[in-house]
Amino acid sequence: MATTKQKILLPAILLANDLLDGDVVFWTERGWSIDPAEALVARDETAAVRLQEVAAAALARGAVVDAYLVDVALREDGLPVPNHFRERFKIAGPSIRQDLGKQAAFAHLRGRA
Amino acid sequence: MYRYDQFDEAFVRERVAQFRGQVARRIDGSLTEDEFKPLRLKNGVYLQLHAYMLRIAIPYGTLSSVQLRQLALIGERYDRGYGHFTTRQNLQFNWPKLRDIPDILDLLADVGMHCIQTSGNCIRNTTADHFAGAAADEVEDPRPTAELIRQWSTMHPEFDYLPRKFKIAVTGAPRDRAAIRAHDIGIQVVRHPVSGEVGYRLFVGGGLGRTPMIGKLVRDFLPKAHLLAYLQSLMRVYNLEGRRDNKYKARVKILVHEIGIEEFRGRVEAEFAALDPAAIAADPEEVARIEAYFAPPAFVTLPETSQRLVADRARDPAFDRWVETNTFPHREPGYAAVTVSLKPVGGVPGDATSDQMRAVADLADAHSFGEIRVSHHQNLILPHVRQDALHGLWTGLVAAGLAEANAGLITDIIACPGLDYCALATARSIPIAQAISRRFASAERQREIGELGIKISGCINACGHHHVGHIGILGLEKSGQESYQVTLGGDATENAAIGQLLGPGIAATEVPDAIERLVAVYLAHRREGETFAEAVRRLGIEPFKAGFLATPAESANAAA
Numbered sequence: 001m002a003t004t005k006q007k008i009l010l011p012a013i014l015l016a017n018d019l020l021d022g023d024v025v026f027w028t029e030r031g032w033s034i035d036p037a038e039a040l041v042a043r044d045e046t047a048a049v050r051l052q053e054v055a056a057a058a059l060a061r062g063a064v065v066d067a068y069l070v071d072v073a074l075r076e077d078g079l080p081v082p083n084h085f086r087e088r089f090k091i092a093g094p095s096i097r098q099d100l101g102k103q104a105a106f107a108h109l110r111g112r113a
Numbered sequence: 114m115y116r117y118d119q120f121d122e123a124f125v126r127e128r129v130a131q132f133r134g135q136v137a138r139r140i141d142g143s144l145t146e147d148e149f150k151p152l153r154l155k156n157g158v159y160l161q162l163h164a165y166m167l168r169i170a171i172p173y174g175t176l177s178s179v180q181l182r183q184l185a186l187i188g189e190r191y192d193r194g195y196g197h198f199t200t201r202q203n204l205q206f207n208w209p210k211l212r213d214i215p216d217i218l219d220l221l222a223d224v225g226m227h228c229i230q231t232s233g234n235c236i237r238n239t240t241a242d243h244f245a246g247a248a249a250d251e252v253e254d255p256r257p258t259a260e261l262i263r264q265w266s267t268m269h270p271e272f273d274y275l276p277r278k279f280k281i282a283v284t285g286a287p288r289d290r291a292a293i294r295a296h297d298i299g300i301q302v303v304r305h306p307v308s309g310e311v312g313y314r315l316f317v318g319g320g321l322g323r324t325p326m327i328g329k330l331v332r333d334f335l336p337k338a339h340l341l342a343y344l345q346s347l348m349r350v351y352n353l354e355g356r357r358d359n360k361y362k363a364r365v366k367i368l369v370h371e372i373g374i375e376e377f378r379g380r381v382e383a384e385f386a387a388l389d390p391a392a393i394a395a396d397p398e399e400v401a402r403i404e405a406y407f408a409p410p411a412f413v414t415l416p417e418t419s420q421r422l423v424a425d426r427a428r429d430p431a432f433d434r435w436v437e438t439n440t441f442p443h444r445e446p447g448y449a450a451v452t453v454s455l456k457p458v459g460g461v462p463g464d465a466t467s468d469q470m471r472a473v474a475d476l477a478d479a480h481s482f483g484e485i486r487v488s489h490h491q492n493l494i495l496p497h498v499r500q501d502a503l504h505g506l507w508t509g510l511v512a513a514g515l516a517e518a519n520a521g522l523i524t525d526i527i528a529c530p531g532l533d534y535c536a537l538a539t540a541r542s543i544p545i546a547q548a549i550s551r552r553f554a555s556a557e558r559q560r561e562i563g564e565l566g567i568k569i570s571g572c573i574n575a576c577g578h579h580h581v582g583h584i585g586i587l588g589l590e591k592s593g594q595e596s597y598q599v600t601l602g603g604d605a606t607e608n609a610a611i612g613q614l615l616g617p618g619i620a621a622t623e624v625p626d627a628i629e630r631l632v633a634v635y636l637a638h639r640r641e642g643e644t645f646a647e648a649v650r651r652l653g654i655e656p657f658k659a660g661f662l663a664t665p666a667e668s669a670n671a672a673a
Contacts, residue, residue: 020140021210022164062142065160085595086532089541090162094533096461096543100193100208101163 009071013039013080014051015091016058016067024091024102025064027054032064036091037108039080041072079108114177114484115260115406117225124267125222128229132156133215140212156218157228161536164208168231169221173241173259173283174202174487174494178474181485183224185470191217196470198455198463200527200578201280202240202487203231207534229267234275236266236348240282242291243488246407247450247496249442253302253311255285257404258340261395264403265341272348276355277363279348280320287607292489294319294328294609295581297365298347305334312336317347317377318369319609321575326366327609329374331381342390343381350380410482410497415447419500432507434556435518440503447500451481452520453493453510458554459547462528463491472513480506489578490566491527492520522559523567523632524550527578531571531588532595538571540588540595545569545624552625562632565645568603581605583646584631585612586624597624601631601657602649613654615661627661634660 013036014027025032026039033039042048048069055067070087072080082088092109093101103109117125132152139149153159157168169184176184184204188196191213192206199205209217221227230238239259246254262281266272272279282296293299299316313335319328335343351365354372369377426433440449453473455463465473477485477495480502486494498506510516519525526549529535531542546569553559568582572589579585585600597619600612619627632645634657639648649657 017160017164020212022160022208024163059146062139062145065146084593086162086539086590089532093163094543095541096533096547 008042008045008048008052008069009083010043010045010048011074011080012042012048012051012069012071013082014042014055014067014069015039015087016055016064019063019065022065027051027058032058034102035106036102037079037106041074041080042069077108114175115172115225115256115403118402121225122222125225125227125229128156128227129215129218129222132218136211136215151233154232155229156214157231158209158211158214159232159536161207161530161534162532163534165211165214166534167206167209167214167217167228168199169204169206169226169228170231170238171202171204171226171487172238172263173245173256174243174489175241175245175256176485176487177224178477178483178485180224180226181470181474181477183220183226185467185474187217187220188467188470194468195464195466197461197530198465198487198491198493200489200491200529200576201238202243202489203238204487205530207530230263232278234277234279235273236262236269236275236279236281239263239266240280240291240296240489242284242286242289243486243490243494244290244441244450244496245285245486246409247441247443247448248286248288248290249444250288251286251302251444252304253285254407255283255291255300255302256407257400258285258300258302258313258337259283260403260406261340261400262344265344265395271345272352275348275352276357277360279351279365289605289607289609290488292578292581292605292609294607295321295578295605296328298344299328300340303334310336313340315343315347318366318374320364320366321578321580322364323361323573323575324364324367324370325575325580325611326370327611328366329369331374331378338394339385339390341395342388342393343385345393346384346388347381349384350377354380409445410484412445412448412497413499415445415499415501417446419447419503422500422503425504429504431518432504434560435507435516436503438518438522438560439520440498443497445497449498449500449503451495451498451503451506452488453495453515454517454519454525455492455515456519456525456550457514457517458524459551461543462526462546465493469513469515472509472515476506476509479509489527490520490525492525518556519559521564521566523553523562523565523628524559525566526550527566527568527582529570529572529576531569531577535571537574538588539573539590540571540597541621542569542571542577542586542588545586545588545597545621548621548625549628552629562636563644565632566605567628578605579603580611581609582612583649584628589618591618595621597621599624599627599631599661601654601661602646604646608646608650615654615658630660630663631657 316328481495528542528546532538570577581603603612
């Protein structure tokens with residue numbers, strides 16, 4: 001998990017699990033969203049530090065759990081895709097059940113992990 | 114089966130009410146996540162990758178049809194219509210919402226169930242032989258012992274904050290089907306060779322995880338009445354001397370390993386000598402009350418072999434194959450214990466839909482006195498089926514998609530949820546199991562290979578018991594990719610052994626071929642009637658290592 005002491009890999013997004021249903025959520029310009037396509041992408045360190053501050057404040061408020069920054073690559077259409085396979089699975093859903101998780105709701109995630 | 118008394122009922126209801134309040138305070142912000150997390154874990158609520166997970170205790174793997182139907186209902190109403198049976202004989206739901214969990218716990222309490230002792234540094238749900246009360250080779254049903262331990266250990270004030278979690282398994286038979294030597298304490302019900310008295314043999318310091326150890330004999334014979342006093346002595350030594358500075362060195366296996374079993378035994382015996390076993394033992398009336406719940410069902414007197422079964426097998430080859438692999442000798446003439454495989458070819462090991470749970474519950478009512486067991490192999494068991502009724506049962510299982518004839522065979526794979534669900538996992542487990550299962554799908558080929566247990570874990574914590582698999586597979590991360598280490602020669606039975614590593618990690622796509630090469634070595638070298646595990650014990654690891662490390666071209670040449 002990213003902390004302020006670790007070097008921030010860029011570009012990065014902020015994700016967390018929603019307190020009430022555990023669903024993975026992404027920080028956007030308008031607050032938390034369940035759609036990774038809306039995630040606010042930090043492209044420089046200043047923006048990433050700002051995301052870390054958002055994470056700390058959100059955890060303190062308690063609306064989300066396990067908030068941390070994830071380094072991503074940007075697809076041609078701009079969709080952020082985590083560099084690590086763990087977070088790719090976390091966002092998409094179980095690879096063995098394409099009918100479950102976000103991949104079931106968002107076509108852009110299917111078969112991508 | 115054990116049924117709650119007024120005390121059990123009141124206690125569980127009180128816990129649900131308590132947790133309902135805790136969830137409400139978490140949601141309204143009065144509790145922080147740091148404050149709430151230990152409370153939710155005490156009630157079996159984990160946060161996984163995609164959602165919360167609820168782990169439901171199934172003490173010693175015994176379920177009634179009523180309880181299984183309730184689990185089906187919860188799966189349908191509050192989850193995604195399925196549940197996952199685990200290697201600790203429990204059930205996990207993968208998608209519950211936090212605000213629903215108190216309601217789920219109430220539904221569980223309605224049928225005498227809960228999620229207590231499924232997490233945290235306490236004595237966890239006690240597991241037992243899944244053929245308990247049915248197996249022909251049993252000295253005694255281990256479940257009254259397991260239930261006594263459950264009652265004694267639940268919220269035991271002295272042992273509620275141990276250095277680390279603590280797992281106990283009990284078997285009533287000399288053939289260990291409960292993996293007792295892979296547990297912190299393993300208990301075997303034995304008959305004293307001279308006096309004939311029934312008592313216990315105890316092992317301590319077994320465990321898997323990052324430092325796998327086989328349990329060591331700590332007491333060869335313990336009178337039954339001394340059990341709780343002896344467990345208290347042992348737990349007290351661990352509680353006082355187990356490490357709390359490093360969670361990776363905190364299990365009792367590390368303490369036993371560091372001071373040696375002789376020293377450990379000496380400390381336990383010294384503690385035991387200072388206690389008054391009679392003062393600690395459960396009231397004999399309570400012991401008798403518990404035992405009465407596990408009295409055998411009303412078996413009828415039948416001939417040893419059912420002629421109807423013989424005829425059914427002769428006319429139906431698919432049924433015949435299933436009987437051969439999925440039935441187990443029962444202690445009562447004319448009965449059998451049945452393994453309901455949760456390992457369809459290409460399926461998810463241990464998963465069952467709500468419809469399948471209901472089908473098994475109905476079949477249990479019709480054919481097995483309403484009783485079901487969960488095995489640590491992630492299958493279900495119908496423990497008491499009349500041989501006459503096996504064909505009818507099988508027909509029902511076929512209709513429910515639960516009649517895979519593979520118990521104990523190469524496709525009866527144990528796999529943890531892995532990175533498809535688990536936040537701790539380093540790689541996926543289930544797709545590996547699915548790929549192997551598809552590769553060896555042929556029923557004839559599986560039967561030709563015979564008994565072979567593959568166990569897969571998606572991280573070093575070893576929930577998939579890979580260390581004690583005849584073939585073990587451990588998923589790790591290597592250079593940003595999933596990578597799989599393969600071990601050989603593990604054994605979870607009375608011949609308990611930790612598998613040895615065959616070579617460097619391989620990619621997921623290479624695993625089925627690697628398993629093929631190991632099977633080929635076995636088939637080339639086996640003696641008449643020799644199982645895979647026996648062949649590995651006789652031959653040692655080297656010929657298998659050579660097969661494992663052979664390139665595809667080399668193995669093609671060897672086969673030619």
